[in-house]
Each structure stands twice: as C-alpha cells, then as structure tokens.
Amino acid sequence: MNAQENLELGVKTSRNATLALAFLAFLKGAVGIYSGSTVLFADAVHTGLDIFASLAVWIGLKISLKSSKHFPYGYYKAENIIALFVSLLILLSGVELLREGFTGSNTTSHIEFQGLALATAVFSVLTIYGLSVYKRNVGTKINSQSLIADAVHSYTDVFSSMIVVVAVLGSMLGVSKLDSLGTIVISLLIFKMGIESARDAVLTLMDAWLDEDESERIKKDILNIPGLIELEDLKLRKSGLVVFGEVTVEVEGETDLKRVELLSEEIKTVVKKEVENLEHIVVNVKPVQRINFRLALPVFDNNGFQAKLSEHLGKAPYFLFVEIKEGKVGDYQIIENRSFNSEKKGGMKAVDLIIQEKANVLAVRNVGEGPYYMLRDNFIKILQIPDGVNTAREVIDRFQNLKEITVPAK
Template structure:
C-alpha cells in the first residue's frame, strides 16, 4: 500500500476514534457527576484527554501527507513522531492530575449513588474502549504509524482503567468506600508507565535512533548473499513518521560499471524492502573491490631493474618498469620499452594507451600532459606525483603510500 493511502487510512481511523471518545467521555462524565463516583469522573477526564491525543494524531497524519518542498526536502513525516511525543506528555500530565484527585478523596470517601447505572456505564466503557483500542492498533500496525500505535496503547489503558472503575463501584456496593480512590491511584500508575515508555520511543525516533537491531543483521546477511556483493560495510536506517530512509554501503566484486551497479541496486532495494516496511528512499553507496595487488608503472631511463634511474618526463621516457605490489611488498617487476618514445606527435596519448593495455592501475610520473592525464584518469588509473629528491625506482616504490595524487596535468 502506498504511503499516501496509509496516511489517509490512519487519518480516517483517528477521526472515527475521536468521535467515539467524545461520546464516551460525555457519558462517563455525566454518570460520574450524578453518581458521585470519583473514579468514574477520573476515567471521564482520562477519556477526554484521549480526544485531544486522537485529534493530535489526526493532525500529525494530515501534515505527513504534505509533499516535500525546499524547506522540508524529506517531507513532513516526522510530524507523526512529534505528535507521539506530544501524546506521551499529555498522558503523563493526566496521570499527575488523577493522583492529585485520588489523594484529595481518599481521606474522605463519598458513597456512590446510582450504583447500577454507574456500574453499567463502566462495563460498557470497558467493551467500547477495548474495541476502539484494537481498531486503532490494527490500523496503526498496518500502516506502521508510531503515533497511531501509541494512541491505541493509550486507549488500551482506558480498558483497564474502566475495569478498575467497575471494581471500585462493586466495592462501593459492598461498603468498601475507599476503594474508589484507590482505583484512581492504580489507574494513575498505569498511565505513568505508558507515558514514560512512549516518550522514550518518540525521543529516540526523533533523534534518528533505529530500535530494531535484528533487522540490521538480517539485511546485512541477505544483502551480503547477493551475487556480486563482496562485503556490506555500513547500514544506516532512520524512521520518519510512517516511512523509513536508508543508506547502505557495499563493496562489489569486479568492475563497477553503471549498468552493473544499477542491476545490483534493484536487487538490494528489493531485499531491504522485504525487511523494512514503508521504505521511502534507499541510497546505495558502491565501492569497487579493494585491489589486493597493485600494478605500478614508473617511467625510467635505463633497463637496470629496481635500480633504474627514474625519468620525470612521462611520454619521453625510453622505458617503463612495471611493478606488482602486494601489502607494500614487491612480488614481481618487468621492464618494457616505451612504444611512444620515438613518435613526433601524440606520444603522450600513445604511451597512456600502452599503460592501459598493460593493466596498470597506478602511475608515478613527474610531468604529464593533458591528453594522457585524462585518458588514464578516465580508465581509473591513479596518478601519483613523483618526488623531486628520489632518483631510484626502489626508493620511489617504498614511498608510494606517501606520494601526493596528481589532480591536474603538469604540462
């Protein structure tokens, strides 16, 4: 189901819940007032606060439906999380008020009148609030709305609070008058526990914390099993309202051509979507496989192996020495003539094409023209600046990790 359809479904659920809560709060308030039941009045206050929380959830979901814009490039989805935090604050506030009322009434309990009507109202409230909480929870889970789920859990506490009200009224029938205020205190404790838990989850989500660690491990395992993916380095997910934004960094085997990367992206996105509901956007950062063996080319003046004198002129050098380096250790080397050295025109370009054909991935050069520079760069050959003070090939190779990268032609 599309995100916009989810938001519409959630907004409709919040609207229906608000109307139901208005009816229940009025019913419990009126019966509580005429019967003198403090717990029923407290439950009516609790339910009336639910009206504001349901309205807040509705507003948050409606805001989330607004598209992205220059000021909010990621949309208004976090309005859902802000509303969830707001709901938790209201829940805690209602708990404080109920405790205050209970402490005032526990010292001087009042006998409940119209006990049958009060008990019937409490039982009806239990049934109605249970049905309402299940409805909101089902829709909240379906669309993955943190605010709607939080609101459903809040309504679920009303089920227990109404049940406690029924018990206190039964206690009044049996002559245990203080049970009414004690019931209010129990309801308040339940409200505090719920509010603190909701506030914690809302704050963590607003700070982009990802709470489902198991899903990260499953994604790492499933993406790592895709053919062509060598390693999965980083996985970052963050929830914004109903939707999730993600970033994954992988290392692939072989070349990183655009067509190959595009094919891998489609498979990776599908894999992540299987684990993460409402994935809105996924960034896949692809790194080519780390080169275990570097093939380095150095222009030289003579054929004396690793002791050859280096040539600072890339295209005019009579020879190139090719060195294979693994973990900074030389494992082999070979000297070849530069086929472009005797040419009058385009010798730099010819020399660059020669190195490309030899599979070179690093060139150490002093002077290099524009055409060979761009030819080698376009073929992913790394260009390093040859140091001024070193003349021996072996000394140059030993310092390869310290050399500066050439970022522009030098001739």
C-alpha cells in the same frame, strides 16, 4: 489500493476513533461528576488523553499526504513534535490525578447512582475494545505501524476501564476505598504512558533506532545478496510514520551503472521486507579488491582437485566449489548438476546452481550470452580457462593469472 488511498483510509479511521473517544470521555466525565465516582472521572481524563494520542496519528497520516520543496524529507516529524508536547500534558495530568487519589484514599467516598456508573464503566470497556479491533484491522490492511500501535494502546486501556468496573462494584458492595485506589492505579498507568510517549518522541526526533534485532535481520539478508563482498554500514531512522535509511556495501572492482542499479534495487527490496513504512533508502556502492573467493568449476567427475574439466557450462555433470582465502586454497565441495542433461537452458540452470551456492567467481572455457549476462548481473566474475589446462588442480594453480571474460561467446 495505492498509497494515497491507504493514507486516506488511515486518516478516516483515526478521525472516527478520535470522535468516538471524545464522546466516551465526555460520557464518563459527566457520569463521574454526577455520581460522585472519582475513579470514573479519572478514567474519563485517561480517555481524554487518549484522544491526543489518536489525534497525533490522525495528524501524522494527514500531513504525510502533503509535500513541499522547503521540506525535502516531508512533514513526518511534526507528529513526533506534537507527541512530545502531548506527553508533557499527560505527565502533568497523571501527577495531579495521583495526588487526588492519595488525598481521597484518606476519606470515605460514596458513589451515587451506582447502577448508572457501573453501566457506563461496562459500556466503556466494550467501546474501547471495539475501537482497538477496528484500528488494528485497518492498520493491518494498510500496513500502518502507527495505527497498529494505537490499536495496541487502546487494547491496554481496556484493562484500566475494567479497574473502574471493579471499583464501582466495590462501592456497591460497601468497599468504598476501591474508588480511590482505582484512581491511584489509573494515575500510575497515565504516568507510565506519558513517560513512554515522551521517550519515543525524543528518541525519534534524535534519529535513534532501537530495534537491533530487526537491524541484524536486515544485515543478514543483505549479505546473502550475490556479489557483495561486505556490508560496511546500515543506518535507519524514523521520521513520524516512515523510515529513512542508508546502506554502504562493497563490491569487487569497477561496476557499470546498470549492475549498481540492480544491486541497489535488491538491497531496497530486502530492507522493505523488514521495514514496511520505508520511505527512502540511499545505497552507496564502494568498489574494492576481493581477497576471498568461492571458485566454481564445471567438471566431469567427483574426483576432487583431479577432476577433469567440462568444456561446456550447461553440460557439466558436476561443479567443484573451492574456497580460496587470501591466496590460500581451503575446503572444497562437489555438487551434482542435476540439469546437465537438459535440452533447453542448461547453461542458465547451471548458473542458478552457481548463484545458489554463493560462488563469486567462475572459471570456464567459454560462456554463452544468456548465462554471461546472468552471471554479470549477480556480480560473479568470469575467468577463462586457457587451452592445455585439463584438471581442476591446474586451474587452481593458475588462478591468480587467469584472464577475465568480458564478452560472451557467439
């Protein structure tokens, strides 16, 4: 399904869940009043408040289908504004129920029609659990984090409904104060839910991003993209159901528009892998002068810096990788080129090895058209080894003076 169909399915699911909760809240409220069970009535209020949470998800999914020139970033934050007002109502209701619970704990209560109250409480547990599974399955299918979160919220409500079952059973066994104690426990759960909902709404409206672990994973993945010198900044912010972002990276020297576009697409792919509801991300590319290099050299043997240079990129039996940091030569590594005997696309396979080893500069006699553009697209600088230079040591000594290859060999 496309994004439009996913949103429509999400809207339908939230609507169905809202209607089911409305019916359940009415049923528990009516039975609670009829039987005199304050804990069942408190749970009805709790379920009634859950309607607003489900309704907020429905509104968020619904308005995400709209667009307007006056709101270039969409209507997404309307959900957070609604959630903030709902949170205040939840807190007020929680305080009132808590007061009633403490008042009732000083008196002895008796539940009439205990069988009806118990049946209603058990029916509530089963219904809310079913709604949780329903919302979770659809939310997973359409990648809706808000629907999945609402499903988790419903799952926690299963336990509050089980408190009602215990309270009614306690009344049937003659432990009447369990009814008031159950009301107090549910009131505290309602109060906790209100605080958490208000906190999330306020933080989202203030463009906060609290998942540091996710940010670190994204940064690590971005830095693994070939061609990047540094990740200068990563900013993410939620707006209702979706996420907007901005990334600033450094690359070496001036780069053409096509290469910048390719790099931007790679960065967007990395971020989308972690943030499924990514709506838009801006990639800023800053050209800078590189001072640290990982040099790749095609060589005939594994004799370190004395290794003889290979005349052809794809036919080199080995590659020497040398770390050059701020002009100083550091560690080196020699890796076998397992595809040097390949009859087809040997050069391309050699470039794959160079990319895999995270080299950012290659020194070579000449390079064919296919490998050239593959190296360029991965931001790997190509330097030309001059005539008369035969060993890796000589290339390293002349590294700063080597000329760049700007066109492929024909």
